[in-house]
Amino acid sequence: MQTKRSVIRNTALSYAGQAYTLLVGILIMPFYLGHMGAEAYGLIGFFSVLQAWLQLLDAGLSPSLVRAVAHQQGADLADRHSGRLLRSFEIIFLPLASLCCIAMYLGSDWIAVRWLNAKELSTQTLIECICLMGIVIALRLYSTLYKSGIQGLEQHAWLNIANVIIATLRYFGGLFLVSTISSDPVLFFEFQVLVGVVETVIFAARAYQQMPTPSWLTGFDWQLVKPIIPFAASMSGTAVMWIVLTQIDKVLLSELLPLNEYGYFSLVALITTGIMMLSNPLAQTLLPRLTVLMAEGRRDDMHALFLAANRFVCTFLFPLAALIALHAHEMVYAWSGDEPAAEWSRSVLPWYSLGSAIMAVSAFQFYLQYAYGQMRLHIWYSVVSAVITLPTMFLAIHYQGAFGAAIAWFVLRLVSFAIWPMIVHQRLAPGIHSLWLRDIIRISVMTAVGLAISEPVLRMIASESRINTFLGLAVSGLITLMVVAASYKPLVTKISVLFSKPSL
Structure with a gap:
């Protein structure tokens, strides 16, 4: 405790x-x-x-x-x-x-x-x-x-x-x-x-x-x-x-794009980097604790902590990334007030946003291997991913520029996420994969449901005003987050118990 x-x-x-x-x-x-x-x-x-x-x-x-x-x-x-x-x-x-x-x-x-x-x-x-x-x-x-x-x-x-x-x-x-x-x-x-x-x-x-x-x-x-x-x-x-x-x-685009357009791309990169960094504070406390639990021989406790942390991060990241992807232009304009930057980002930011959320969650497979002190799997994964990513990104950027980079980023992250976690779990902790997959599917589905429910509310609040648009996006995100959180049965049970207690 x-x-x-x-x-x-x-x-x-x-x-x-x-x-x-x-x-x-x-x-x-x-x-x-x-x-x-x-x-x-x-x-x-x-x-x-x-x-x-x-x-x-x-x-x-x-x-x-x-x-x-x-x-x-x-x-x-x-x-x-x-x-x-x-x-x-x-x-x-x-x-x-x-x-x-x-x-x-x-x-x-x-x-x-x-x-x-x-x-x-x-x-x-x-x-x-x-x-x-x-x-x-x-x-x-x-x-x-x-x-x-x-x-x-x-x-x-x-x-x-x-x-x-x-x-x-x-x-x-x-x-x-x-x-x-x-x-x-x-x-x-x-x-x-x-x-x-x-x-x-x-x-x-x-x-x-x-x-x-x-x-x-x-x-x-x-x-x-x-x-x-x-x-x-x-x-x-x-x-x-x-x-x-x-x-x-980012390296290839820094040579291809004019420096002013690279400035617009840097706004996109800042948002997507922010999405990936949201899991960093948890990683800072999680990695030493997972290592200590393994050193003490408490493997089941380590697995339970791993799953809980993964669930927590997904609950916040998936709704945020999906909201940004669905309203990329509105998000950038409400944030920066720069219409050319917002228009430039419209076709690029959605794919980077979704891909970055997937990559942040994929990092949990690294955390598990870090705790076990077995990095060989991760090294092979990194090598294979790099071998595939380099030519894919080069061709995508050569033929389609920043838009091609965005599409390639998302597709590569999605394919990797569909394959790699299952391999890591089966090798190190076979009993956790079904629980992990159930969380991922539940949170993904409920994120889509939450966005559908909150869309009319966003349209009602948002206007040409940047403040109103930002407020509408915030309310939509909050509604989506509540829908996702409410789909987790233990949390709902705890809330029900609190409301059902008789008053003294």
Whole structure:
């Protein structure tokens, strides 16, 4: 019972912190578009893609640190070496972060001239921004490492308070900068470097406090790192494939589309990334807890927690993604106030929205393998998916542009979702697949029912006003969510019991 309360508390804290970070980013980003222009906003979108690809320099070490620290929580105090392990990873990261900065500096001219299709921004502006991007990404490598150690210690309250502070500084500070001081993209990325330094220092200080090393001169400890290498290698390979699956379309479109249209596509990418990130807070608390339950030999409890978490995420994600897909134009216009962006997104966003929800739920198969410490299946899945995705995306984008990328994204995710979970469940936990499938079918059907019921209400509330349109979408989503939640029998039973109790 204590474990269950702990997971619920930590998940609630994670959702509160990351919901704030996500919502602030989603709400403020359209203002960047308005103040900086579509091309500069497209440059910010390109930075997000670079950041995703260059995080591969992490080489699987950060998630490995989470697992190693979580494992040590159940060990004797004398057997805990998390501080020395953190120092070893810091030393490994030093040449990687340096390589990131050097590569971005050397490649900035080629990217600015040969890759990006800018018409308004000067080549020199693009070069300076790209160089600054390399510094920000290098800082993020270290801040992610320190966050991973704190996450492994399950200090979710502190972690999310710190994330809220950093997000406030990054987004509100950036908005103040571009709206009142200067909309120069170079100044914007200089500010991002400053925020990156502050973020890294804050998380490093906490990590050193909670995982102290014997001394400042403590060096690399091969004996601690060696047992982690196989898991880190598998995580690194998985990360490469994950980046290919989620970012190859963004890379190809960044070269194909004019930079202003890539700015519109970045709005679509922000929405769909937000959908996938909604499961991240749960994953932060779920992965260490699943690992601990397996280490304690409580496999049935681990399976029950896995199914409950999957059910919870689907209950929220499916209605949200379906609502966005059904009303893509209205959603983007109510959000951004930019009619060209809304019109451009009309045919692209629906498929990306649905595909992103499927991908977020598919990640639960990775969580199960992570808990068992058996990543071989996931590596093979990632390799096969990448081999199929690369040529499919290339051909789709070559012949149909952004629309082709959207259709390919959805179809690939749907086919994978129909096949892969059954294989994972049969290999690791054969008894859970029927329960998992029943939840997926129930939530999918009831999402369609909820949208059908709420459509007249949306039409009644929505108008040419952005506020009314947004309110109509919110009411429709709430109705759909209630319909889905009401279809879960244990929840309905609990509510019935509460209402049927006699008054005193």
